[in-house]
Every structure is written in C-alpha cells, then in structure tokens.
Amino acid sequence: MAEIAFARPESLHDVPFHYCPGCHHGIIHRLVAEVIDELKVRDRTIGVVPVGCSVLAYNYFNFDTQEAAHGRAPATATGVKRVHPDSVVFTYQGDGDLASIGCAEIVHAAARGEKITTVFVNNAIYGMTGGQMAPTTLPEQVTVTSPYGRDPEKVGMPIRVCEMLATLDGAKFIARVAVNNPANMAKAKAAIKKAFEIQMSGLGFAIVEVLSTCPTNWGMTPLEAVAWLEKNMMPYYPLGIFKTPEGVAK
Amino acid sequence: MTHEIVMAGFGGQGVMLMGQLMTYAGMLENKQVSWMPSYGPEMRGGTANCSVIISDEPIGAPIITEPTAVVAMNLPSLDKFEPALRTGGILIINSSLIEQKAKRSDVKEYRVPSNDIASELGNLKVANMVVLGAIIAATKAVSQESVMQAFAKMFAKKPGLLEINEKAIKRGAALVEGK
C-alpha cells in the first residue's frame, strides 16, 4: 500500500495561488494552513486578511475569513475575537499594511494583549501596487517611489517591527523568521505554531514576522531574490525569537 | 401654562441639579418637561446654565430665548439673562453674592440670600436648594412635595441628605411667600 507522504492541507482550498514566481506568500500560506490543521482548530478559525498582495488570501484559506480595510486587520480581528472569544483569530498582513498605514492598529492590538495571532510578511516593498517604497525598504534600496535609493536623511530608517513591539507588555510572543531554505522553513513553522498556541492558551498577543522575497518588484530572478534577502535583509532584520512567555530570548 | 426657566451661575453652584430636580418634579406631576444644559468651554469659568421647560402642552424648542423666569446665582448670570426675561417675568437673585438690583422695572424681583441661609442651616452646599425653594414658590411650576419626591428618587442612595435639603427648600419658599 502506498502511503500519502505529502498532501494539501485541509485548511487550503484546492486552487492555484496567483502569486508571482519566487514569491514566498505561497509558502507562508501553506505553513499557516499546516499549523491550523495540526492544531485541529480549522473549525473555529477566523482569518483576517489584508490589502496588499495577499488581498485574495480568502480564496486560498479553507475556513472563515474577513477581508479588512488597508492596515485595519488587527482592529477587525479584535472585533471578531471579542464576539467569539473561543475562536482562533489571526491576521495576515504585509509590510505596507502593518507597518505603515496600519501602524496604530498593530501597536494597540499588541498593547492590549489582544488574544490574536499576526503573521507579518516583510518583503521590504509594496508588491500589489507596483513596487513602491515600504516602511521596511532598506537604505539605498531602489523602488519606484525611491528611484534614487531610499535616503534615510529624507525618509528615515526602516522600521524593525519585532523590536518595536517587544517593548509592549501585551505582546507575549515575538519572532522573526525566514523561509529562504528548508531549515528556516521548519523554524518558521514552529514559530507560527507557537504563536497560535500562545493565543489558544489565552496569554496575549503573538506575532511572527516572516522575511519574504518579491522577485518581480525587486527586478530579480527567484534565486537572486533569495540571495539578496540573505545578504541585505537578514543583517538589518535579524532572525530570532524576541520574546516568549518564558522571558526574552535572542 | 408653560414655564420657561433659565437657571445660571458659576460651575459648582448646583444650577444643573436645581434644574434637574424641577424637571423631575414636573415629570412626576405628569407635565411635559425638558431640561437642556449649556455645555463645553462656556461652562469653564463663565456661567453654567440650564433651561427648564414645564408645560401642559407638548414642548417644541427645548431652547429658551425669552424666559418666564430667571435664576441668577452670580453677577455674570444676572447681566447675561436679565435682558432676555419676558415682561412680567420672575427674577430670582442670589443676594448673598450679588449686590446689584434688577435693572428692569417690568419684572418681579426676589432677592434670596441663599448662601447666608445655607450657612445658618449649617451646610453651604444647600444654597442652591434655598433658591430652588424660592423659584418653585414664585413660579408655582411644580409643588414642593413633587420636588421632595424627585429629590428622594434622585438621591435614593443617600437618604440622609433629605432633611437638610428639605429645610433649605422650605426656607427659600418661605422667603418668597413672605412668611
């Protein structure tokens, strides 16, 4: 008898992703879906998805979802969670959504210790709107709205979201991960799982930042993009666990 | 009959409560009533005031521009509202704080030394109740019994307050009635 060794998680619909070649959204979606399956909470999960490249995520996740306004997912998720405290609620947000237009919402959801989980995809650029500068765009990085490279003198340095949120008591679990290789993917999945478990145990807010590529808007091949991420993003955005209920670890 | 009464004074003199008690009493007498406060920055420093309407008819505008009665707890209130008073209207002046007499001769003036009477009664806080006694006696908009009933309801949790406040109301009423 043959055994199925690899299958689509039940938490994903059987439809192809629309994401560009080499984009990490598909991987991250799958990790989230696998975690929800493994925790056996699909039946009481409500996802809140953002405006950005993953705006259509509700087409892929096979459980209840709400499409939030740009940046407002943490507020929307708060409303959902307060109505169904026994449900598992997460937001899935990009860097423009979370760290720019939705900066207030994420900070206050974390400060309240809102019992939700946030999966934050940081690819240092606005993808859906065509490659504009993000709050996480690196110094010197060229985008269509920083055509001469990001100039920190004029627009400041990029925001390190995990480090910023780590100052808030309500945030109980904070980790930055990447999915650039199988080993990191395993770590990423473990972090996402932990972030859901923190919510389910009622401890407070949990966020996992996932460094991600955008080959299309970076103007690279998928492989070049992974190399660029490793060389440029990882030094500025160090991977690690910034906060756990057991204490601050690094 | 429609009573349109403006009560005004410094914040903290209890004009809002006077108005609410009168409104409540009107409601207990099954009359049409409304209470409308001033609010916002004009309450900080200047005069706080409220408009009380007690009527046998349904009430249209809850805002009063030509009052049938004015209660002035301090001088700025007297200056502000005396000119608006209707001919033949009732003007209650807190003479403990206001030396100035009514400028108009076509209104009925009652001078009530409310702070002095309250002090005699041993509690300065009831000065507003002395004035309340005066205004209900002068306007007969509601009965003293209804006001006491309203007081008992609004301060159900503090029954100990009833006695001194009733005394204050009676003193104010007696002053108007010339007793």
Added chain:
Amino acid sequence: MAEKILMKGNEAIGEAAVVAGCRHYFGYPITPQSELIEYMAKRLPQVDGVFLQAESEIAAINMVYGAAGAGARVMTSSSSPGISLKQEGISYIAGAELPCVIVNMVRGGPGLGSIQPGQCDYFQATKGGGHGDYHNIVLVPNSVQELVDYTILAFELADKYRNPVMLLGDGALGQMMEPIAFPQGAAAAPAKPWATTGLRGRKEPNVINSLHIQAPDLEKHNIHLQAKYKTIRENETRWETYKTDDAELVLVAYGISARVALSAMEQARAAGMKVGLFRPITAWPFPYEALAPLAGKAKAFLAVELSAGQMVEDVRLAVNGASPVYHYGRLGGMICSPKEVLGEVTKIMQGKEGK
C-alpha cells in the same frame, strides 16, 4: 411600557442599545457624545457585554466591521470629526453588507469646528460620506424618547437589510433630558448564516468581503445593492406632518430644528398664518414622495436646519420647481430660535422674502 424616567439623550441611546440586544460597543471619546461611551463603559459589563475604547475612530469602526461580520449586534458612536474618520470603515461595511449602528451627535464644522449642536453633516450622512455607490439608512429623531425608539429601530433595520444605520442626532438632543420609557425589547436578531463564526461543522467557509476584483462582478454586486436600496426606499421611508392640510407655507425640518420649527409654526398659527410642518424621520431614504403632493397645495416651503443649506436640496428635489423653496439656517453650532423662524415665516407670508 415601564415607568417614565428622566434621562439625558446620550445615555438614553446607550440604554436603548442594551434593550435592543447590543452587547458590543467600540468607540472613542469626543464631545458632545462622551456620555454615551461612558454609559456603555459602565453598562455593558453589567450585561456580560463587551465595551472597548479603541485607539482611534478608525480602529473603532473596523472593530465594528469585525464584530458585525462575526454576527453581533454592534454599535459605535461619535460626533462629526470622529464620524469623518469612520467613513472608510462605513464604506467597507456598506460594501460587505454588514449590519451595525453608528451614532453621530453632530456638532458645528467644518474641521475641528465647535462642540455646539449642528446639522451640517446631512450631506455626509445621506449622500455617501465614504466612497462608492452606497447608502446608510439615516434616522433623525427629535426627542429623547425618539432617540430611544429609533436606536432600537436602527438595530432592527440594520439586521433586516444587512446595512449600516446611522442615528443622526445633534449636540442638543444628546445633552438634553426628557422623560422617557423603554419598551420591552427589540425584535430578536435574525439568524446570520453568513457570519464568520468559525466553520463549526459548516461545510463552506463564510467570507466577509467588499472586494470584487472583476469589474463585471462588482457591477453585479452594485446592482444588487441598488435593488436593496430601492426596497428600503419603498418600505422604510418615514415622516410626520403637522397641520399641512390647509398650509400655505410648509416648514420642513428634522431633529432639533423640527422642535424649533414646531414652536414657530404654533406661534404663526396663533397669529392667523396658515403654516404647517413636514418632518422627515428618515433623512435617507428622504420622503420625496410624501412631500411632493404638498407642492401642489402649499404656496411655498421653508427648510429650517442648522446648516448653510443641505436638506433644502432634497426639499427642492421633492418640490421639483412647483413652488418656491426657501432656506433658513444658523451655522457653526448656533441654534435658531422660534422667534427667528417666525420672522422668516412672516416675511414669506407677507411676500417680502429675500428682502
């Protein structure tokens, strides 16, 4: 009906919401409606409800979106500048067809304006406010009792049509006290099989969404919305008339201005002038069809509102040129007096208008 009690308008709205079964409130403090948020903060925990002071008006309305999408009877409240901030969320709520109640106790504008009563948000409330082809149902009460009755109605209509309902009051109505009685309760909320509750045994996931990325799909959705609005127009338009049968001049006013206009009308009648009052109770849908027939009978109309002339445009649409339509308003938080309105009435009745 229970015993009458004396209550401030803002607090009466809060208790009415509780009577209506609202157990979730998200808001942000602003004058002149802070008594409402304070009331909810105190009251909702007593009935096992959820009160949350949001970090902003924007967050509050998006919490409402989430809670409404999750199936709750939910409310937020604010005053003019705060309602401007909520417009993004209101548009999404209308697009996603979520039921909720939004209270706007209007103050003088534009900008930070004043904190005194105004009716200058009529356009915003009835003609959009946010982006896209949508409508809020807009109820315009004129007494503290009506604040109670129409808050309850607002929840019922919101659920009935899966549509945001705005209770459009003003600073004066919110601050004033009048005797009120609370009814036993609102109609129970209908089943919400579309809500995101978690699958809990359901096969197909529910999605709360206002995105229709293909234009033909979005057009279809808009046509559906417009059909719904048509049904609302047909079934839910509300108004009241006073002495319009023989009126030569019909005053048109809503909310606090209708109270002032009523007083002016009575004074005009006492002076022998044939004046009536038409009072919209729904500002959207506006009672065009009820007002139009009066145009054949009355010689003129006078819109009285605390704005530079917003509702008067709907009056003109209803009257459609059949009679002259005049406007009288005070601005910036000033309230007009019955005497001022009577002055305008007298001018029009004597044919001296506009002079």
